Amino acid sequence: MKNNIVITTYRIKITLFIGVLISTIYLATPSLAITANKEDEHPVFIPIIWHNGLRQSATSVANPKPSATATRIPTSRPTATATPRPTTLPTPTNTPVVDTKNNPCNSANQSRQQRDMILLITSKPLQMRPVFQCNPILMEQAMRKAKDMIERNYYGHVDIDGYGMNYFLRRAGYPLPSYYLTNKDANNVEALAAGPDFGEAGSPFQGFLDSPKHRSQILGLSAGWLAQDEYGVGYAHSINSTYENYWVVLTAKQGN
Numbered sequence: 001m002k003n004n005i006v007i008t009t010y011r012i013k014i015t016l017f018i019g020v021l022i023s024t025i026y027l028a029t030p031s032l033a034i035t036a037n038k039e040d041e042h043p044v045f046i047p048i049i050w051h052n053g054l055r056q057s058a059t060s061v062a063n064p065k066p067s068a069t070a071t072r073i074p075t076s077r078p079t080a081t082a083t084p085r086p087t088t089l090p091t092p093t094n095t096p097v098v099d100t101k102n103n104p105c106n107s108a109n110q111s112r113q114q115r116d117m118i119l120l121i122t123s124k125p126l127q128m129r130p131v132f133q134c135n136p137i138l139m140e141q142a143m144r145k146a147k148d149m150i151e152r153n154y155y156g157h158v159d160i161d162g163y164g165m166n167y168f169l170r171r172a173g174y175p176l177p178s179y180y181l182t183n184k185d186a187n188n189v190e191a192l193a194a195g196p197d198f199g200e201a202g203s204p205f206q207g208f209l210d211s212p213k214h215r216s217q218i219l220g221l222s223a224g225w226l227a228q229d230e231y232g233v234g235y236a237h238s239i240n241s242t243y244e245n246y247w248v249v250l251t252a253k254q255g256n
Contacts, residue, residue, distance in 0.1 A: 104143060162185055
């Protein structure tokens with residue numbers, strides 16, 4: 001009996017010693033944990049290792065490079081073109097045939113810009129027409145059309161009311177050939193140019209030359225255009241209009 005007590009006391013001391021030792025190690029090392037094994041009568045200390053994989057490590061993310069901002073490129077001011085754009089024609093008005101006293105071909109009734117354009121379109125060697133002369137009705141209608149585009153703020157061979165220059169010439173008494181178009185918006189005679197940079201005759205004239213169709217009309221480079229041996233020139237200016245400067249050049253021939 002005494003031996004049993006000694007052995008039991010010894011076992012208790014050993015157990016306490018081991019418990020103190022393990023507890024000390026556990027407190028010093030956080031990588032150990034305690035679990036109870038139900039099959040033993042005494043607590044068993046089992047080390048549990050905390051794997052680094054169970055800890056979420058902070059990852060450094062490189063700051064994204066700022067994307068380049070779009071550089072705004074200033075757009076250039078659009079330049080005016082001499083190419084005519086079809087629109088509608090001016091309202092029909094009673095246009096009297098110009099009398100001799102107030103002949104628009106008289107240089108005294110022309111602006112400097114008109115005279116400059118006339119000089120350019122009639123000068124050799126570019127002009128191929130052997131005869132190219134001013135006609136009072138063509139001058140009057142060219143001037144009327146330029147002013148009408150200013151006053152009603154449009155640009156095109158057809159005016160706001162749907163009429164073209166063939167209509168106005170016939171109405172004014174100019175005898176166009178019978179084979180020229182007769183529909184109300186027809187045009188066989190008119191070249192237009194408009195733009196804020198067209199204040200002097202040289203710019204719109206160059207615009208005509210840069211357009212193959214208009215070059216042929218202005219200089220008489222084909223049989224149909226060459227036969228048109230009369231002209232009229234109109235010019236109007238207003239800073240309150242869309243294009244500021246408006247040019248009209250009419251080339252025509254009298255028919256039967």
